[in-house]
Amino acid sequence: MTGSATLVVENLQTHFHTRAGVLKAVDGVSFAVDKGRILGLVGESGSGKSVTGFSLLGLVDPPGRIAGGRILFKGEDLATASEERLRALRGDRIAMIFQDPMMTLNPVLRIDTQMIEALQAHRKMDHRTAFARARDALGQVGIPSPEERLRSYPHQFSGGMRQRVAIAIALLNEPDLIIADEPTTALDVTIQGQILFEAQKLCREVGTALIWITHDLSVVAGLADDICVMYAGRVVESGPVDEVLETPLHPYTRGLIGSVPSRNRRGRPLAQIPGMAPSPLNLPRGCSFRTRCPRADAACLEPPPMVELVPGRFARCVHPHLETVAA
Amino acid sequence: MTVFLIRRLMQSVVVLFVMSLIVFVGVYAIGNPIDILISPEADQMERERAIRALGLDLPLWEQYAVFLQRAVLGDLGRSFAFSTPALQLIVERMPATLELAIAAMGISIAIGIPLGMWAGFRPESVAGRAIMAGSILGFSLPTFWVGLMLIMVFAVHLGWLPSTGRGETVEVFGIRLSILTRDGIAHMILPAFNLALFKMALVIRLTRAGMRENLLMDYVKFARAKGLSTGRVIFVHVMKNIMIPVVTILGLELGSVIAFAVVTETIFAWPGMGKLIIDSINQLDRPVIVAYLLVTVSMFIIINLVVDILYSVLDPRVRLKEMKS
Amino acid sequence: MTVTTPDRVAAEPVEATAAVVSPLRRFWIEFRENRVAVAGLAGCLLVVALALLAPLIAPQNPYDLTQLDIMDGRLEPGSKSMDGMTFWLGTDDQGRDMLSGILYGIRISLAVGVASGVLAMLFGASMGLLAAYFGGRVDTLIMRVVDLQLSFPAILLALILVAVLGQGIDKIIIALVAVQWAYYARTIRGTALVERRKEYIEAAQCLALGHRRVVFRHLLPNCLPPLIVVGTVQVAHAIALEATLSFLGIGLPITEPSLGLLIANGFEYMLSGKYWISFFPGVALLLTIVSINLVGDQLRDVLNPRLRK
Numbered sequence: 001m002t003g004s005a006t007l008v009v010e011n012l013q014t015h016f017h018t019r020a021g022v023l024k025a026v027d028g029v030s031f032a033v034d035k036g037r038i039l040g041l042v043g044e045s046g047s048g049k050s051v052t053g054f055s056l057l058g059l060v061d062p063p064g065r066i067a068g069g070r071i072l073f074k075g076e077d078l079a080t081a082s083e084e085r086l087r088a089l090r091g092d093r094i095a096m097i098f099q100d101p102m103m104t105l106n107p108v109l110r111i112d113t114q115m116i117e118a119l120q121a122h123r124k125m126d127h128r129t130a131f132a133r134a135r136d137a138l139g140q141v142g143i144p145s146p147e148e149r150l151r152s153y154p155h156q157f158s159g160g161m162r163q164r165v166a167i168a169i170a171l172l173n174e175p176d177l178i179i180a181d182e183p184t185t186a187l188d189v190t191i192q193g194q195i196l197f198e199a200q201k202l203c204r205e206v207g208t209a210l211i212w213i214t215h216d217l218s219v220v221a222g223l224a225d226d227i228c229v230m231y232a233g234r235v236v237e238s239g240p241v242d243e244v245l246e247t248p249l250h251p252y253t254r255g256l257i258g259s260v261p262s263r264n265r266r267g268r269p270l271a272q273i274p275g276m277a278p279s280p281l282n283l284p285r286g287c288s289f290r291t292r293c294p295r296a297d298a299a300c301l302e303p304p305p306m307v308e309l310v311p312g313r314f315a316r317c318v319h320p321h322l323e324t325v326a327a
Numbered sequence: 328m329t330v331f332l333i334r335r336l337m338q339s340v341v342v343l344f345v346m347s348l349i350v351f352v353g354v355y356a357i358g359n360p361i362d363i364l365i366s367p368e369a370d371q372m373e374r375e376r377a378i379r380a381l382g383l384d385l386p387l388w389e390q391y392a393v394f395l396q397r398a399v400l401g402d403l404g405r406s407f408a409f410s411t412p413a414l415q416l417i418v419e420r421m422p423a424t425l426e427l428a429i430a431a432m433g434i435s436i437a438i439g440i441p442l443g444m445w446a447g448f449r450p451e452s453v454a455g456r457a458i459m460a461g462s463i464l465g466f467s468l469p470t471f472w473v474g475l476m477l478i479m480v481f482a483v484h485l486g487w488l489p490s491t492g493r494g495e496t497v498e499v500f501g502i503r504l505s506i507l508t509r510d511g512i513a514h515m516i517l518p519a520f521n522l523a524l525f526k527m528a529l530v531i532r533l534t535r536a537g538m539r540e541n542l543l544m545d546y547v548k549f550a551r552a553k554g555l556s557t558g559r560v561i562f563v564h565v566m567k568n569i570m571i572p573v574v575t576i577l578g579l580e581l582g583s584v585i586a587f588a589v590v591t592e593t594i595f596a597w598p599g600m601g602k603l604i605i606d607s608i609n610q611l612d613r614p615v616i617v618a619y620l621l622v623t624v625s626m627f628i629i630i631n632l633v634v635d636i637l638y639s640v641l642d643p644r645v646r647l648k649e650m651k652s
Numbered sequence: 653m654t655v656t657t658p659d660r661v662a663a664e665p666v667e668a669t670a671a672v673v674s675p676l677r678r679f680w681i682e683f684r685e686n687r688v689a690v691a692g693l694a695g696c697l698l699v700v701a702l703a704l705l706a707p708l709i710a711p712q713n714p715y716d717l718t719q720l721d722i723m724d725g726r727l728e729p730g731s732k733s734m735d736g737m738t739f740w741l742g743t744d745d746q747g748r749d750m751l752s753g754i755l756y757g758i759r760i761s762l763a764v765g766v767a768s769g770v771l772a773m774l775f776g777a778s779m780g781l782l783a784a785y786f787g788g789r790v791d792t793l794i795m796r797v798v799d800l801q802l803s804f805p806a807i808l809l810a811l812i813l814v815a816v817l818g819q820g821i822d823k824i825i826i827a828l829v830a831v832q833w834a835y836y837a838r839t840i841r842g843t844a845l846v847e848r849r850k851e852y853i854e855a856a857q858c859l860a861l862g863h864r865r866v867v868f869r870h871l872l873p874n875c876l877p878p879l880i881v882v883g884t885v886q887v888a889h890a891i892a893l894e895a896t897l898s899f900l901g902i903g904l905p906i907t908e909p910s911l912g913l914l915i916a917n918g919f920e921y922m923l924s925g926k927y928w929i930s931f932f933p934g935v936a937l938l939l940t941i942v943s944i945n946l947v948g949d950q951l952r953d954v955l956n957p958r959l960r961k
Contacts, residue, residue: 057552091554098552103545108567117563118553169553342800350812467942469892471899472915472934479927490923583805590807593900594919608815608902616815623808631803 005034006209007056007177012069012079014048014055023280025051025064027233030306033226035176038203038210040224040241042217042256046277048233049213050099053179056211057096058086074176092122095170099182101162105154111138111165112150118172137168141198160191167195171202177209184219196223217260221245229253232278232288235306239313247324249315252289287317295319335635339628346624347398350617351391398621404614408607413618417600421622422502423493424592424599428584430506430515431522431591432577438523439530440573446531447538448561458531465528470587474521474594481517489514491596518595522588526580533576537569544568571638578634582627682954692946699940703759710752715909729928742928744917750928753914754936760910761940764821765891768828772890773883775829776836781867781875783837784844795841798834806831806893814902821908824897828890839882843875877955884948888941895937911937 014026026048033039043049054060056071058078071078073094078086090096098104106114115134119125125133131150138146141164154162163183170178180199184192200223203210212224220227220241228238229250237250248254255273275292278284284291286301293300299318306316310325385393397403403413446458482490493514496503505511541547542565550560589601596602600619607615684690707713729742729750741750783794801809813827847853848871856866897903898912899919906913911933918929 054548059548059551061548087551087554087556089554090552096549096552098545098549100545104549106546106550106564106568108571109564114550117555117559121554121556121559166549345800463945464942467888467938467945469895469934469937469941471896471912472930472937475915475919475922475930475934479922479931483923483927579803583807586805586808586811589811590896590900604811605900605902608811613815620812620815624804627804 005032006074007211008032008070008072009052009056010070010072012052012055012071013067014051014060014064015067016064018063018281021281024233024283025280026055028069029228029230029233029235030069031226031228031235031238033177033209033211035209036204036207037226038200038212038224040220040227041211041213041230042215042220042227043230044215044256044277046280047230048280049215049230050181052230053096053181053211053213056179057090057094058083059090059096088122091118091170091175092173093175094177094179095173095175097163097166097170097178097180097183100186101159101166101183102186104166105162107154109153110150111152111154111157115150115165115169115172118169122173133172134168137172138165140171140202141165141168142194143168160187160195163187163191163195167199171206174206175208177211178203179211179213181213182215183212185214185216192219199223217245217257229256232283233280234288234316235314236289236317237313237315239310243310243313247321249309249313249320249322249325250289250317251293251295251319251321253315254321255292331639332636335632339632342628343625347395347621348391350620350624351394403618403621406607406612406615408610408612408615413614414622416603416615417618417622420598420600420603422504423597424585424588424601426504426506427515427518427522427591427597427599428581428588430519431584431588432526432581434519434523435526435530436577439527440534442527443531443534444538444561444566444569447535447542450535450539459535462528462531465524465531468524470521470525471590471594473524474518474591477517477521478594488517490517493598518591518597521594522584522591525587526577526584529580530573530577533573534569537572538565541565541568575634575638578637579631582623582630585626586623679954683950686950686953689946689950692943692950695939695943696947699758699762699943702755703762706755706759710749710755712749712752714748714752714756728926729932741932742926744914744929745921750914750932753909754911754933757909757911757914757933758936758940760904760908761891761895761912761937764825764828764894764904764910765887768825768832768890768894769883769887771825772829772832772886773836773879776833777840777872777875777879779833780837780840781844781871784841784848785863785867785871791841794837798837801834802838806889807896810893810897811902814897819902819905821904824894824903827897828893831893832886832890835882835886836879839878840875843878844871847871847874881948881952881955884944884951888944888948891937891944892941911940 009032010030012026012029013024016023016025029048029052031039031041041049041052051060051064055066056073056078058066058081060066066079069079073089078089081089105111112131112134115137116127116130119130119133134150135146138149143149143161143164149157154165157165163186167183183199184195187195196219199210199212202208212220214220224241226239227241227244228235229244229252230236231252237244237248237253239249244253245257248257252273259272273292278288278291287293287296287304290296290300297319302318304316304318306314308314309320309322401414405411406413406416409416442458446455449455450459478490481488491514493503493505493511496505496511497508498504505515547560547565550564551557555564585600588597588599589605591597592599592601593605600623604616604619606612607619683693702709741754743749744753779794779798783791809831810827813830814823817823817826853866853870856870894903894910895912895915898910899916901916903912904910909917914933915930915937918926918931918933921929
């Protein structure tokens with residue numbers, strides 16, 4: 001990946017200044033995603049993956065703020081962009097889909113209002129054109145009789161349908177980048193499958209860059225091209241999704257894959273990562289995974305750098321599982 | 328919707344019936360009804376004629392039936408003090424009270440909602456804290472004392488505004504209104520503000536709480552992620568969500584504003600229902616008391632009904648549920 | 653009437669000390685975190701002390717007519733009387749020292765407020781407990797009455813009752829109790845319903861303890877915290893309502909001059925610029941009500957188990 005990619009994030013830092021101290025929710029995250037590509041951003045809850053997503057749009061709520069790094073969107077640094085510039089980009093060039101479709105749509109406004117305002121916020125457009133565009137977008141995400149549905153309120157839709165509406169809103173202005181924050185977590189597995197399929201299709205057809213934030217490795221496996229695994233505010237491993245899932249280099253990635261029930265053989269106890277994710281206010285010195293890692297030793301007391309261990313594959317570990325790759 | 332309306336109307340009738348029973352038992356049965364209903368100045372012959380005319384020699388339940396029958400026909404007795412039908416007296420005074428109550432409501436909304444929104448939008452700011460401190464004070468200040476202080480400062484000391492009466496009025500469709508003349512407005516400012524103060528504190532608190540709660544909702548973040556301006560997010564998305572509980576509660580509070588007008592009207596000598604009831608209590612003009620209570624209770628019931636309907640119109644979720652049931 | 657507490661950051665748990673100190677001490681540690689509330693508590697104590705000590709500290713007995721001199725009438729604050737006494741807060745139309753009048757007024761206002769608060773609590777709590785403990789028809793009946801009553805503003809109900817009952821200190825207390833019991837009943841029923849489902853009540857019932865013993869020895873103590881909070885706020889309401897009624901001339905008789913009556917007395921002189929006859933009793937009333945409300949707000953935060961860790 002090169003500097004010409006749609007989005008290049010370099011050493012992003014997002015900190016929350018709380019009474020108990022500075023909470024480094026995102027602490028030096030770097031990745032890139034190009035048009036027509038899907039990046040899976042994976043981690044446990046609290047790993048900083050959602051905050052990373054919100055940072056890209058400048059939507060981190062106080063007391064959080066971007067403390068450093070660069071967010072290069074088509075060459076323009078969003079980390080230092082003005083609020084007005086960010087507003088102009090939001091929903092237009094960069095769209096976002098949220099986790100819980102029951103909560104993201106305003107319950108007291110009709111769907112058409114919520115869609116048309118997203119269009120009119122960015123370009124002069126008369127009501128009729130905007131309505132037609134909204135109708136087409138609903139049709140595009142597979143909502144039957146869209147014209148009728150536009151005049152409904154959110155509570156008249158099921159969860160899956162609402163998420164389709166949210167996706168349609170994200171697509172309205174044909175953005176260059178879509179950030180999807182666990183958009184299928186709250187949905188049934190069958191609905192999840194449909195939405196994943198459509199997201200992938202749209203991304204390929206329109207050439208949108210897509211960042212898919214999730215804790216579910218199986219979703220990433222079927223959807224993404226590249227993967228970034230986050231732990232305690234840092235990216236610990238990144239690379240092409242098939243390679244990373246097949247031969248994980250970082251012990252954390254390995255543990256995460258081992259914890260997926262379907263990947264374990266029946267009858268044998270489930271593999272699990274011992275201990276709990278550390279408090280972001282009180283991270284272990286050096287490698288933050290050190291306290292839970294079977295391979296940890298004195299060398300891990302120094303913070304490990306992100307190293308390209310295999311061409312195209314990076315990991316932040318002094319004792320990576322290179323043996324599996326070599327074979 | 329019709330089913331819902333009919334059901335609510337029937338509930339209202341039941342409440343009104345219960346209240347009439349309470350008022351009846353209170354005024355007619357506990358006290359001596361002869362003292363209550365017949366002017367103390369009446370001589371012996373008049374008394375006996377009145378006892379028979381009023382049916383006070385009948386058993387209690389029959390008396391109640393007669394009372395109810397007359398009440399339904401709008402006959403709630405004659406005032407001793409004015410020698411006019413009590414109901415007519417109340418209805419004559421009602422526009423003045425309603426005008427004052429609505430003006431007070433308007434003031435508390437016009438000032439309370441912007442202040443509450445600001446206090447909810449920037450709770451940590453100096454202005455936000457000051458607004459909240461003010462609203463706590465607004466809750467604790469006794470209305471009648473604030474009224475006195477208003478008169479002292481603005482009428483006596485500064486001499487800016489008149490302290491008593493309604494001022495010049497204009498008749499519109501047979502109803503006298505103060506709001507249409509300069510003099511009338513000048514007379515209305517102090518009492519309306521006085522009456523508004525307590526509700527303003529309430530509006531500020533409700534709006535602020537709603538604002539803070541709603542700002543944390545995902546739909547706000549999603550609206551911002553669509554690239555909407557802060558103004559649109561606040562004034563369309565958040566406002567519409569806040570307004571539902573605020574309008575509901577304020578609607579219900581309109582009744583209490585009318586009840587509290589008793590205090591304000593007494594202080595500012597505002598010729599409304601409230602002043603009438605206090606005068607009537609002091610003069611033991613019981614038919615007027617009964618009429619006032621029944622009229623006020625009916626107004627309450629109507630207000631509650633209207634608010635319920637308004638609420639279901641405002642909130643699409645309720646609307647749908649009610650229509651199904 | 654719903655009074656929302658001002659949002660406040662939940663008290664930081666003081667685990668280290670809380671483990672060893674008594675519940676009362678922990679309560680105090682949590683309470684004093686809010687300085688404004690401590691000031692409110694100080695205000696409450698001051699008001700109570702003034703009320704109790706009024707006959708001892710008041711410069712004169714304002715209702716002993718031999719001590720009054722009509723020649724001292726309507727003097728400004730700080731003036732001296734014929735026999736050299738200073739009227740720090742001025743005098744009323746009968747030459748009564750306002751400071752003394754206010755001290756005695758606080759005594760009466762507070763007595764009426766607390767008496768009606770306690771009686772309303774006893775009655776309301778009993779009804780609420782009955783409703784929660786027996787459920788079914790008893791519950792429905794009591795709560796219907798409560799709902800109906802709470803849908804009308806307190807002042808309107810008080811007007812009805814005063815109109816029906818007539819005047820007098822006992823009548824006013826009855827009216828205030830009748831207006832306020834419903835708040836207690838609703839509060840305690842809510843808490844008691846939650847408590848009732850807990851196992852210790854079942855255990856007590858299994859031991860075949862009498863209804864009364866279960867309700868008063870087991871259920872009631874566990875419902876006390878919310879009752880205390882409501883009680884504090886309602887005493888402030890009772891004082892304000894009594895003052896309002898007395899101001900309107902339909903509350904306490906003139907033989908019992910509460911703060912509301914003092915303010916009403918000064919009303920007619922206000923228009924001629926003699927502000928002090930109404931102003932200072934109002935300040936005393938305000939101080940009383942604000943202090944109680946501040947304490948009530950903080951009690952709500954400290955006693956609320958949901959905010960507790």
